[in-house]
Amino acid sequence: MNTQVNVVCWSSEVVTATIPTEAATPSDAVLLATHSPLRISRRGGRGGRDGIETVSEDTVLREFLEGAPNNGVLVATVLGESGAGKSHLVRWTHAKIAKKQKRHVIYLQKTETSLKDVVERLLLDHADPDFDDIRRKIGSLGSGVTVEEMEQKILAELAEALRTHESQTPHGKALVGENGLSLFFLDPLFRSHLLRPGSFIKRRAHHALHGRDPDEPDIPLEFTVDELPLDIVDYANLKDAAAATRKLFTRLSNNGPMQAEAVRLLNGLLDVAVTKAASLGVGDVSEAFKKIREKLVGQEIVLLIEDVALIQGVRRDLLDAIVEVGVVQGVERYATLRTMMAVTPGYYHESLPETFRRRSEATSPLYEVDVDLAGADAQELVDFVGRYLNAARVGKDALETEFPGVPNACAKCVYQPSCHGSFGVSSTGYGLYPYNELAIVRAVNACAEKSPDGKGRSNFNPRKVLSRAIRDVLNDNVDVIEAGEFPLPSFLAEESTRMALPRLPLHVQEKIQADYSEGEAGRLETVLNFWGDRGRTEIDQGILTAFGHEPIPETLFDHPTDTTERARTDGDRPRNYDASGEIPRSVKRKIEAIDDWANGKKMPPTLASELRIVVREALIARVDWFERVIKDPDAPTVSKAIPAGTRTVSIEGSDEHLNVTPMVTVKRSARMAMMLRGLVFIGAGLPQLAGEALPRLDALVDGCIDHARARIVAVLEIDDDSLTDAAGSLLRGAAACGQLPAKPSDIDLINAVLWRDDGKGRIDASARSPEWMDAYTKYVAARGDAIDRLLTGVGAAQGSGAVHAIDVHRMTAIVRRAKAAAASDAKLVVPQWCEDADKELRGLIRASQNQIDHWAALVGRIRGQLPQGLSYPDTVDAIIEATTTGQAYGLVKVANLAALTDLNASARSWNAAGIAQLEKLLESANGETGFALLGLVGAQIQGNLAAIVDYLETSTQWINAGLRDATADGGSIADLDAEIERVIERWFEILTEPNAGPTSSEEGKSHE
Secondary structure: OOOOOOOOOOOHHHHHHHOOOOOOOOOHHHHHHHOOOOOEEEEOOOOOOOOEEEEOHHHHHHHHHHOOOEOOEEEEEEEOOOOOOHHHHHHHHHHHOOOOOOEEEEEEOOOOOOHHHHHHHHOOOOOOHHHHHHHHHHHOEOOOEOHHHHHHHHHHHHHHHHHHOOOOOHHHHHHOOOOOOHHHHHOHHHHHHHOOOOOHHHHHHHHHHHOOOOOOOOOOOOOOHHHOHHHHHHOOOHHHOOHHHHHHHHHHHOOHHHHHHHHHHHHHHHHHHHHHHOOOOOOHHHHHHHHHHHHOOOOEEEEEEOOHHHOOOOHHHHHHHHOOOOEEOOEEOOOEEEEEEEEOHHHHHHOOOHHHHHHHHOOOOEEEOOOEHHHOOHHHHHHHHHHHHHHHHHOHHHHHHHOOOOOOOOOOOOOHHHHHHHHOEOOOOOEOOOOOHHHHHHHHHHOOEEOOOOOOOEEOOHHHHHHHHHHHHHHHOHHHHHOOOOOOOOOOHHHHHHOOOOOOOHHHHHHHHHHOOHHHHHHHHHHHHHHOOOOOOOOOHHHHHHHOOOOOOHHHOOOOOHHHHHHHHHOOOOOOOOOOOOOOHHHHHHHHHHHHHHOOOOEOHHHHHHHHHHHHHHHHHHOOOOOOOOOOOOHHHHHHHOOOOOOOEEEOOEOOOOOOOOOEEEOOOHHHHHHHHHHHHHHOOOHHHOOOHHHHHHHHHHOOHHHHHHHHHHHHOOOHHHHHHHHHHHHHHHHHOOOOOOOOOHHHHHHHHOOOOOOOOOOOHHHOOHHHHHHHHHHHHHHHHHHHHHHHHHEEEOOOOOEEEEOHHHHHHHHHHHHHHHHOOOOOOOOHHHHHHHHHHHHHHHOHHHHHHHHHHHHHHHHOOOOOOOOHHHHHHHHHHHHHHHHOOOOOOOOOHHHHHHHHHHHHHOOOHHHHHHHHHHHHHOOOOHHHHHHHHHOOOOOOHHHHHHHHHHHHHHHHHHHHHHOOOOOOOOOOOHHHHHHHHHHHHHHHOOOOOOOHHHHHHHOO
């Protein structure tokens, strides 16, 4: 037996020539050689058949050709979505209709739907003067009339139709007439836009003259909202349009319901406009066809239309002609007309006139060829594909030569025994290579279409199977097979994902992805999914050999028994199972959604949100502060730094609109799907089913912990730079408050940064200006909050309590940098939490000069009262002496002598060292600026200088008053006794020598 390895038994040229994607493309020989019986549903019709039943195409053909017409008319409508096979049924019917006298067959193919093609076929080649005029009109199409001329004519006819049309709807009334939509088709700017390359009008004009191209989608050429010229602003300057046109544009562009009405109006008038653009009158074609029928009375016309929606320009006339009765009052006026037409359900119900539908349905049942794959027989699908695989190998020429017989390409193949044994054959003996039965069924399901009714049905799509699963697979994989690389990981992958076909169990996918390279894993998964029914059926070794594929380990095949399947999914039946002993339905739905996600579907938003929360919480739980000691951040801070949702956790393949890079990304893979499944089980109270979900979750978030920590630090603004700037501001503030030594150690710096006012007030408050004290009070009040926040960045706390320990090493490094920053003249950019304190500090700094001026004035007042050569204590002693001697003569002019005596005694104990300190400080401050000046101004001044100066000035006042009384007799003191004279002289000495006070050094010693 010959061994089949990397064999290609077809050629791309033959495949392309033989395998059609349109029903009208192949010859009758190829069509019938590849035709597979269709499953057709018949609905309604004459004879009381109101239900739905399945019929064969032979039944359809018999009912169509032999059914009794209704007054000379029978219209068999074949419904089906695009690619479902409705046109194939019409084409098959054409191939099966026997030639017969008095039967005239008109076949309107999809590819021959131009105006000229349609009219010529409807006239049945009749050489009659009655048809000369219409032939002359259509004769110019494509020769005498260019596409460009047709475009202009369509625009003009649409404009005229819209101008003269009457509408009954409110929006419609605004869109017809002189100032309605016709303006778009008349305004030069909009006409130019409507005729831009690729525009709808250009395509419609081309179709009218030349019909539809073979590979063009069979979508009716009609206006949609997107075809309205609302995007003109992207191409042209709207100001160049007429004012009325601009007004219409503005109104239409902002009104969705009006846009929908505009589309409805345009499509309703389009067919007539195209007809008139071809120089045909409305009804010309219908009348001509009636004349044909009139001349053929007693005979029969069979009209086959592959897709009525693609008929160009004369569709309305044609529909009228189709249902025109041939028997009037028992008299046959026109030949019997049997029409079979294919159309999509949507177009049939929404676009064809209700009158036409009602009349046609009164003559024949409706036939529908959409096939729900849920009820399809696998053998039927295999036979369908098998016929085309055989045709691809035999080729068009051989099929036509051997017709009506169909040769089997496998008959003379040296690999037939092994190939058929491994890959299988159809019921008619055609080899399935490179497919087997399982691969065919999956390929057909991959190429299916979801039913438009929203019921979730998957409908068989023969056209797509032919184009993708047969023609493209055979053509695109010749080199791949010969290289031993078939199938590629991309084999029908897009189609499989779109249809959400189930794939290998996740645990198998995970093992493959762990043990094989990406390319090898993708190919192996494809082989198991298609040829091994998702790993549930062992693959014949002959298939693997033919593909040049290595043997597949037994462990990759999934053969679950009831017990093992229950163990894998249900565990030990925990208490929160439902009544049937199964996993709760809500959990099952989540697991199924995760499996679907792993296989390409989008994850439901609710489930994705739930899983993001779990992953986020795991990340937050892993963030610790051992290496970087800070106070644990509160919940609002964490939420701001690591917000819930996609900004923190992204799940690939969920409905996300990311404009930031997430911290954690859950990639779509089997491994991640198994983790997510486990998290769902844990959340449902089924941890025994979670597997390795938690270790995988830890591994997922592990690489994001530093990022999360940095985000929290950034939100708190307690990174080293922020803390340094804040500490610099606090150091400046400490200096401004007199709390920073001249040559501070590291501990001094730390203490200065953390210094708080004790609330007892400054001892030198009396020597301070009101402005400086006000600024000081505001600053120290704001400073406390900044210190608290700084401590959270360098210290630890119990729960939500205050910081009780700091990281001294880190704090030392911070204050060293902060010292340099504080001493510089640069403005510090402090974190937000320090801004209030820094603002108040700037106010305190601004008050510095005011304080210096205040001190200067205070020193001046003091020195104005201390006699030269006397220290403050000596001066107080002199005042006490004056009090003692003067009061005996009534010279002490005070209200309360006892209080004065007490005041003198107190004043004698006051510390006057601050006088010399202040004088020295003022001398040092002269010329200083910045940080150095701050320290001088903030220094604590000894003693109560304000009280001293007040005492001296008050004493001077009562001594002066006593002297004035003593000299009240005009200045003579001759009559005073010697004692009084001595006292008065002493007082004069005190008053007249105020500037001969002691030096600063003497003043400093005088208190000792």
